Amino acid sequence: MKKIYIIISLFICLFIGCKEDNLHIPYGYNDGTAPGKVEILSYIPQAGGAEINFKSPDDEDLMYIVAKYTLASGKEMESRVSAYSNKLKVEGFGDTEEKTITFYAVDRMENVGESVTCKIVPLTPSYIEAYNTLEMNETFGGIAITMKNPSASDLTVEVITPDSLNQWSTAQTQYTAAKQISVTIRGYEHKERVFGVIVKDRWDNRTDTAFTTVVPWEEYELDKSKFQEVRLDNDIAMNAWGHWMGKMWNGSHNYGDEWDMAHSPDFASFPVWFTFDLGVTTELSRYMYWQRLGDNYLYQHGNMKEWEIWGRADKPDQSGSWDGWTLLTKCESYKPSGLPAGQFSTEDKEYATAGEEFMFPTDIPPVRYIRFKALNTFAGARFIHIMEVSFFGKPVENK
Known part of the structure; x- marks a missing residue:
């Protein structure tokens, strides 16, 4: 009992004799003298x-x-x-x-x-610099917006257009630090439509709304159920590791589904190519490309950096000869951050997940057969993989 009394007494003394330290008060001697002027x-x-x-x-x-x-x-x-x-x-x-x-x-x-x-007196803010370079043009299914952002500042681009009740509504908001800003809004009918563009910075400074009226060009997404692999004699197979070419048009392109793809075997050197049939002859307007989407593969591994798209309307020769093929467009996968292979930013991930869009020149002939010609990969790998593709245009026949 005596021991318990001593312990309690010591505790009371400590409680009374100590006070709580305020860690937010500066510690040490205060001379009370303020520092001089800056x-x-x-x-x-x-x-x-x-x-x-x-x-x-x-x-x-x-x-x-x-x-x-x-x-x-x-x-x-x-x-x-x-x-x-x-x-x-x-x-x-x-x-x-x-x-x-x-x-x-x-x-x-x-x-x-x-x-x-x-x-x-500040210089012109970055959001105004970008706004001053704003260009708005009609494109397939909507409007194409471009701006220059040389300082790579964090900007927000908001695009508005009237909704079904003729009320202004946000069609898309894009956050970007890219030096070359590109925003494309699609899904609209081939008739006159008004769009407005507002540019903001991270301090919520904002421009006036720039308005334009466009008539979106007519286009349709091609029916992927009509796509078929065409295996010519000198084509590379896209069926390694249990995968197959048809996975390129099965509609799956979610980040993290990196095993749902077409994959080539290893090869000795570039270029390599493969062929498929769109199922209908089409005046192509653009296509979407999804690289293999996963943290261990984004902008590296077998993801292509540069390639070409070739096309033709008639059935190709089984030998794989390039006679009769037309170069439709040259493509390069864009990495907003510019970071080396193995590193990527949040914007890189968002950009790749949304799919990369490539426009076809307006003077190309109608085609039905497509040939991808791979020129290189980001990390130098001698194999390629593709997660998904979608093609858009105006069919000139129905079969």
Whole structure:
């Protein structure tokens, strides 16, 4: 009983004698003296902001430098750098009007020095730069939108069009940091339609809406149930590892379903090719291509980097001779990030999952038979695999 009493007594003493530490209060001696002023030296204007050069006050306990400013939306912004830095970046401005930036120094005990202000004039923000290069043109089934984004800034492109109730509705929103922005909206009838485009940045600065009226070109997705493999004498088989060519048009192209594909055996060198029948002679407008979609295969392994599409209307010779074949288009798989093989960004993954679109020139002849000619792969592999293809156009016969 005596031992228990001693333990309880010690606990009470510790409880009374100790107080909770506030980890948010600076630890150490506070001299109560605020640091000196920040001296602004110069600035380099940037798109929607600036890099400001300054000289810190000569205080031994200086901790960091703070810059505060307000965006046009009313949002208060703060940028800070350590005492060892002599430059600081401010960003998020939506125009090129003169801006006021407030600087002050803070020491280790959170004493705040006297503030100073400087004026800057930002360069044209990236979202406006992109908007100024905006092009909108009719295309098969909809509208094609392109812009340049040389600084690879994070932008949002919103496309609107009237819905069935004639109310403005968002047709598509695309988030991108690509230097060459391309947005295509499809699925509309061959009749006059109005589209609007708005460009925004990550601070929610936004442009006015640019409107255009187009008449989408007529096209149809070809019926994949009519597609058939055509095995010519010098073609490479697409049936390795238990796969077969028909998997290229079975409608499966979900990320992670990387085993649902057509796969060639190993070969000695490029180029290699294979052939199939669309089942109907068609004036082709475009096609969609899905590479093998999986973390271990995206933009690597046997995914093609460059290839050609050839076509013809009449049945090809069984020998595989190239006589009578027409080059329809040359293709290169696009990787938005530009990262080396084995690395990819979220945008790379989203872009590949959506499928890559390739347009055919408008002056190509109607064709029925298609020949893929693979020229190389991303990682140099000497085998190829394809997950899915879809072809679009206007059939000129029905069989």
